[in-house]
Amino acid sequence: MAEKGCCTPSAPQGGGPATLCNVAADLTGTTGRHRRDCVPVPGGKAQLGTARPLIAADGEGNPQRRTIRPLWWERGATSVAQFREFVAATGYVTIAERLGWSFVFHSHVPGGAEGTLGVEGLEWWRRIDGASWHHPCGPDGAPAKDEMPATHLGHEDATAFAAWAGGRLPREIEWEHAARGGLGDVHYPWGDRHPDDDDFQPCNIWQGRFPTHDTGADGWAGPAPVLSFAPNGYGLHQMVGNVWEWTAEPFRIRSASVTARRMNVAAQGRRLLKGGSFLCHQSYCHRYRIAARTGNTPDSTSAHTGFRVVYDAPPA
Numbered sequence: 001m002a003e004k005g006c007c008t009p010s011a012p013q014g015g016g017p018a019t020l021c022n023v024a025a026d027l028t029g030t031t032g033r034h035r036r037d038c039v040p041v042p043g044g045k046a047q048l049g050t051a052r053p054l055i056a057a058d059g060e061g062n063p064q065r066r067t068i069r070p071l072w073w074e075r076g077a078t079s080v081a082q083f084r085e086f087v088a089a090t091g092y093v094t095i096a097e098r099l100g101w102s103f104v105f106h107s108h109v110p111g112g113a114e115g116t117l118g119v120e121g122l123e124w125w126r127r128i129d130g131a132s133w134h135h136p137c138g139p140d141g142a143p144a145k146d147e148m149p150a151t152h153l154g155h156e157d158a159t160a161f162a163a164w165a166g167g168r169l170p171r172e173i174e175w176e177h178a179a180r181g182g183l184g185d186v187h188y189p190w191g192d193r194h195p196d197d198d199d200f201q202p203c204n205i206w207q208g209r210f211p212t213h214d215t216g217a218d219g220w221a222g223p224a225p226v227l228s229f230a231p232n233g234y235g236l237h238q239m240v241g242n243v244w245e246w247t248a249e250p251f252r253i254r255s256a257s258v259t260a261r262r263m264n265v266a267a268q269g270r271r272l273l274k275g276g277s278f279l280c281h282q283s284y285c286h287r288y289r290i291a292a293r294t295g296n297t298p299d300s301t302s303a304h305t306g307f308r309v310v311y312d313a314p315p316a
Contacts, residue, residue: 048063096131
């Protein structure tokens with residue numbers, strides 16, 4: 001039922017109603033009305049990629065330096081409360097709601113995952129009818145809490161919210177610059193020390209044996225509130241872990257090699273995500289690092305994918 005992917009399950013590209021029709025939402029007269037507590041992130045020379053890639057095939061190496069402008073960033077990923085405000089103001093209907101289903105992690109399915117459809121090779125991802133941003137585990141699960149990240153959102157959903165809010169999704173170099181918090185070419189927003197399963201959990205990722213046993217040693221066996229865990233040097237929370245964040249760019253490997261060219265052809269149409277999620281673990285998906293990256297089809301939605309908004313001008 002779905003294309004196999006490494007970190008993020010993909011909807012059947014071009015095969016769902018979300019790609020065929022766009023439910024109209026009234027965005028007129030609302031742009032710029034929504035603005036949460038933002039923090040400034042300075043511009044200047046910014047680094048894209050790392051000189052110490054851990055998954056070179058993803059294109060996270062070959063660092064580049066470019067000049068970027070200062071921006072104002074939401075401190076956390078867009079929350080359920082903020083997304084609810086958007087829907088109430090506009091009547092927007094998300095991709096998952098139009099499709100009628102989304103991907104939920106197997107152990108989070110109310111009543112168990114038996115009898116549900118899974119992704120071949122990634123059977124921990126289950127198709128759950130009725131799963132969406134307001135019921136992230138499906139209609140039989142608890143409603144989403146206001147302070148949690150809004151999830152089950154495709155790239156189109158994230159872009160629509162950002163436009164209504166008067167902002168936009170970040171470019172990859174802007175995202176990496178903000179995530180580093182002024183520390184330079186580090187692996188994580190706090191530095192180079194790797195999280196572990198025992199006594200160092202500075203972000204919300206998996207602890208234990210994936211995909212069957214998450215100890216929740218970091219306090220969460222699932223998503224955490226958007227402003228939990230300590231912020232980085234720029235005051236931004238959870239730039240890695242918790243939920244993958246859509247960006248403004250297509251996914252492509254930054255290399256002229258024959259292999260990279262072939263991969264880019266295969267990935268055509270995919271959009272770039274950054275940051276990893278609460279399901280990442282070093283033994284399976286060590287992509288909860290600043291330079292790490294993945295791509296997915298823009299109409300794919302899941303319980304570990306959200307976004308955050310940036311603004312080109314300071315709050316009024």
